[in-house]
Amino acid sequence: MKHFLLACILISFFSCNTTRKDSKLIEVFKASNTQLPHVSVHRGGKGLAFYPENCLETIQYVNDSISAIYEIDVAQTKDSVLVLMHDNAIDRTSTGTGLVKNLTYESLKSFNLVDDYGNKTAYKIPLFKDVLSWCKANNVVLTIDVKGSVSQEVVINAIRAVKAEDVCILITYDVQQAKSAYNLAPDLLLSVSARNETEFNNLLDANIPTKNMLAFTGTRLSNVTLYEKLHSQNIVCMLGTLGNLDQQAKTKNDTSYKIWQDLGVDIFATDRPFAVYNSIN
Template sequence: MLETFRYTNNKAPKISVHRGGKSIKNYPENCLETIQYVNANMDAIYEIDVAKTKDGKLVLMHDNSIDRTTNGTGLVMNQTYSQLKEYNLVDDFGNVTKFRIPLFEDVLEWSKQNNVVLSVDIKRSVPQSEVIKAIKDAKAEDVCIIITYDLKQAKSAFALAPDMMLSVSGRNDREVEALLTSGIPTKNMIAFTGTRLSDKSLFEKLHDNDILCMLGTLGNLDKRAEARGDKLYSDWLNLGIDMLATDRPFAVAKELKK
């Protein structure tokens, strides 16, 4: 993957699906079946959120509590996995589905078998080291990208997993310069440029250093494209952006096929 996701040898998908798929009727976020459904329809990578149960199991869940995304209630950290798997996941429209909260290890196994790349967002309540260990135990290093939010997290992830791909914050020249002097090889980096459009000079600087860049259209930019037309996704890619992290993967995929 370190070769696939380099700018000079770019074979990476152009779509990163936020939370494994959102706003899809009958398919909840952070759900293995949702990832499978989206993956059957497009070439993409999948951003997922990893939380930890009371009994130390790693599961997919964005929020601290399960109230919004399941028909249960309570904090993830206060419940065992046996308790959590009794609940059903709820889609973004309030529909209770037949799907359950997945174990991270099961999602890793499926991704490895199907060569599907996961971008792994580690919740604050979970030690980075535990998630990286789970990835290594599953021998899934080549289908996982570790998301980091600052230089300290990036350096600790690189120290733990020097052969893994990292999503790093590169929203401006200052952050990019800090990355370039961090001691982390650029071949390990994908730069997340934030959820606002930057000047194309930022993308050029990243490319000059052989780093792919990802724009988060999730939120305001997705809403702008929905209101003004999906051609905006092509326009943004034409600025030099390599990947779009989106809540509207089907709209992006349709636009890119034109």
């Protein structure tokens, strides 16, 4: 009997110590929170002269001017180092060439990042852990796009290694990815694909708690009833204006962003962060 009680105590002790607290973002990112940042900066910043995408210095530059969150892309090198890179190859965004998965981090260090206009910069391909550490120290929120060269678990472990759970949102693109991410990290906020009511209902059927959801509603305007349904669950709605909608807004002197906000959009994932910020503020 004594051994049984001791076993119960030990199980209880270890259970309590392995239970993780929810990321603070789960409480902050609520549709009812009027103090949310309304801008998500695509690839950490695009179209900026001498400031490349997926670059820590670019995030720092944008962050000095506006309140925003930052979408970044995480890939894995041949020697299993996590870096920021959107494409499978480094040719477009750096002075080097080749696939990320075929290159070691040591070889990546010899190349420089280039901006969207082909200008070589002094900046290097950043380590994911360095970006996490800076964002944690400066309370800057990241939405993390896990590229095909790396598993969700590896990225989650990297987040945990620097205790950056309170500044990280994990991006998922379908129900299976959302289920996998939730099972691996039920304490993290997830960006989930909810472009219509069917997709949202599928997420609910997967038993993913709504508190863990930030709804990415796609790159086209959805029916207002979708925004209303998501808001009734206190879920934040993010619209991807990058591409066509950004260009449409540009032709209308950026007045479209405020109109879309009034329809129910909480956050704009955009290539034009300064324009969006100025328009809705």
